[in-house]
Amino acid sequence: MSKASRARARESADILIVNAEELVTLAGSSQKPRTGKQMNELEIVNDGALAIREGRIVAVGKTREITKTFRGEYVVSAKGKTVLPGFVDPHTHLIFAGSREDEFQMRVEGASYMEILNSGGGVLKTARETGRTRVEKLVELGLERLDAMLAHGTTTVEAKSGYGLTTEDELKILEASKRLNQLHCVNVVPTFLGAHVVPVEFRNNMDEYIDTVVEETITRVARLGLAEFCDVFCERGTFNVEQTKRVLAAGKKHGLKPKIHADQLSMLGGAEIAAGIGAVSAEHLNFSSPEGIRAMAEKGVIAVLLPAATFSLMMNRYPDARFIIDCGAPVALGTDFNANCWVQNQQLVVAMACHFMRMTPAEAVTAATINAAHAVCRADDLGSLEVGKRADVAIFNAPNHKFLGYSTGVNLVEKMLKNGRLVIDREKQDEPVFLSKTE
Numbered sequence: 001m002s003k004a005s006r007a008r009a010r011e012s013a014d015i016l017i018v019n020a021e022e023l024v025t026l027a028g029s030s031q032k033p034r035t036g037k038q039m040n041e042l043e044i045v046n047d048g049a050l051a052i053r054e055g056r057i058v059a060v061g062k063t064r065e066i067t068k069t070f071r072g073e074y075v076v077s078a079k080g081k082t083v084l085p086g087f088v089d090p091h092t093h094l095i096f097a098g099s100r101e102d103e104f105q106m107r108v109e110g111a112s113y114m115e116i117l118n119s120g121g122g123v124l125k126t127a128r129e130t131g132r133t134r135v136e137k138l139v140e141l142g143l144e145r146l147d148a149m150l151a152h153g154t155t156t157v158e159a160k161s162g163y164g165l166t167t168e169d170e171l172k173i174l175e176a177s178k179r180l181n182q183l184h185c186v187n188v189v190p191t192f193l194g195a196h197v198v199p200v201e202f203r204n205n206m207d208e209y210i211d212t213v214v215e216e217t218i219t220r221v222a223r224l225g226l227a228e229f230c231d232v233f234c235e236r237g238t239f240n241v242e243q244t245k246r247v248l249a250a251g252k253k254h255g256l257k258p259k260i261h262a263d264q265l266s267m268l269g270g271a272e273i274a275a276g277i278g279a280v281s282a283e284h285l286n287f288s289s290p291e292g293i294r295a296m297a298e299k300g301v302i303a304v305l306l307p308a309a310t311f312s313l314m315m316n317r318y319p320d321a322r323f324i325i326d327c328g329a330p331v332a333l334g335t336d337f338n339a340n341c342w343v344q345n346q347q348l349v350v351a352m353a354c355h356f357m358r359m360t361p362a363e364a365v366t367a368a369t370i371n372a373a374h375a376v377c378r379a380d381d382l383g384s385l386e387v388g389k390r391a392d393v394a395i396f397n398a399p400n401h402k403f404l405g406y407s408t409g410v411n412l413v414e415k416m417l418k419n420g421r422l423v424i425d426r427e428k429q430d431e432p433v434f435l436s437k438t439e
């Protein structure tokens, strides 16, 4: 058979990615997140290739096999590179106005998070600024942030409300999430976090605020279909165990799946609540009890760990990832991007997980991809490179996956594909001016 007729006999694909040094597929965990030792198993194909058609992955394998079967309209060489599923960021507070670098300086100089919050700063300051900001402006800010996240390898982002503190402002934030999901190629998964902090006017009557959240806000959020998950910041100084349970139960009644900010600054039993209510995930977990973690493992509650939050708060106590993994709870990683933790880069979070929590690079990669997809209930569609899944693909300028934990401070993304379309190509960028040759 001539070369031309052999080419005709091959199946057509829109894009082939070929010759990846490591094609990290994370195959085989779409039904259940990876736990324990499985978190180290990445199902890597060396000299790997992918075929993509109509936004979906149609074949995965060795380059030699894929190129024998498929003819690509475009062929992308990943020689010397590492190819991963696009990161899923399962915990962000994407939408808010303003920033808090002044408070950052106060914290550097010794003020604590709770001191700042109690003096009307922190989340309360961001809530005031967000309340004054129109939805169009929030969308504009969100688009910039999604651009930054995509540029660093993330293709799906969970976004929590919570800077509203009134029903109308919470609806405004969730409306901004909905528009962002329509406008930007990055998928935005909305979570209702009405119980984030206590508004000043309810300081002496927190239960009354919870009544509003439970009786009014959740009902309207659910009726408008503006959120998939319901989250609560369970902490000393914010919402106690009883209030947390009330909000999560009300959310569940309206079809919002429970998540919880648990044991971030103190041990309040957040992990136990998550296990008790059958939450999808419990997030932070810096101070969780061993019993709480074991209960989570038993119920399959995902531990979403957020080392960048610990780093931003300049705390010494990171979540005990080794213990959590050993107990068999599935671990995911997120940025916790918010006005207090200006981190949009999941590569940095992977590196922090290795440096500060002694997760192996493979565990951290698992946690930021397939397990993070489970944490937002999207693992049937995202989080691994498998036939049928959405072609959200990150090509890193790294010789292997370990380099992702090892390297910090430099963006390793070379190309990003979202829904099978090349949306970032840093190879195509013009050379910096200082490198241009002078005659």
Ligand SMILES: [Zn+2]
Residues within 6 Å of the ligand: 091, 092, 093, 261, 336, 338
């Ligand atoms: Zn958070």
